Amino acid sequence: xxRKIVIGSSMKFRSLVKSTMKELENLGxxxxxxxxxxxxxxxDVALTIEEKNxxxxxxxxxxxxxxxxxxxxxxxxxxxxxxIELGYALALKKPIYFSEPxxxxxxxxxxKKIISLDNLIxxxxxxx
Numbered sequence: 001x002x003r004k005i006v007i008g009s010s011m012k013f014r015s016l017v018k019s020t021m022k023e024l025e026n027l028g029x030x031x032x033x034x035x036x037x038x039x040x041x042x043x044d045v046a047l048t049i050e051e052k053n054x055x056x057x058x059x060x061x062x063x064x065x066x067x068x069x070x071x072x073x074x075x076x077x078x079x080x081x082x083x084i085e086l087g088y089a090l091a092l093k094k095p096i097y098f099s100e101p102x103x104x105x106x107x108x109x110x111x112k113k114i115i116s117l118d119n120l121i122x123x124x125x126x127x128x
Contacts, residue, residue, distance in 0.1 A: 003127050006032040006062045008082045008089075009072035016117075020072060023120050032066055034058040056081060060088055068095040068126070072117065076102040086110060095126070 005024060009017050014036065021031040035055050059081075063069055069089040071082055078086070089096055090110060098111040115122045 002028050002030045003067040003123075004030045004032055004065060005068050005070050005123070006059070006066035007070055007072060008059075008085045009033075010077065010079045010082065013072060013074055016072060016074065020070075020117060020120070024123075027120060027123065029123065032062040034062050056084070059085060063089050063094065064092060066094060068097060068123075070097045070099070070115070071111075072099045073102060074099075076100055076104075078102050078104075078107060083107070097123075097126075 007017055007021065017033055017036060021033060021036075024031040035058055063085060069085070071078065071086065073082075086096065086107070096111045097113055097115050098108075099115065099117050101108050101114060113122070113126065115126075
């Protein structure tokens with residue numbers, strides 16, 4: 001059974017998330033990012049609080065199901081939704097990985113390891 005890795009990232013980086021998911025699949029993992037193609041308009045944000053809450057809870061359920069959480073953080077950017085997902089993953093004692101540091105001491109102490117986007121094969125060392 002392949003390991004499940006939920007991806008956390010801003011929807012601003014949708015294309016990067018998609019390419020990372022494809023690479024993780026090629027490495028034998030099952031990447032999770034609920035509702036990645038939720039909007040037919042390919043928009044980056046929910047339009048209502050109800051919509052935002054639904055999308056958030058779908059992602060929290062994926063965190064529950066996952067073996068690890070990988071945050072894609074171009075230039076160290078971590079938005080509010082990812083920070084909440086990070087807290088949830090911590091509460092569930094999930095291994096956490098960042099693609100790069102945020103340069104925020106309050107956040108950078110949590111990942112088990114920094115695994116850059118160009119070195120995803122490093123997950124093999126984490127799970128074997």
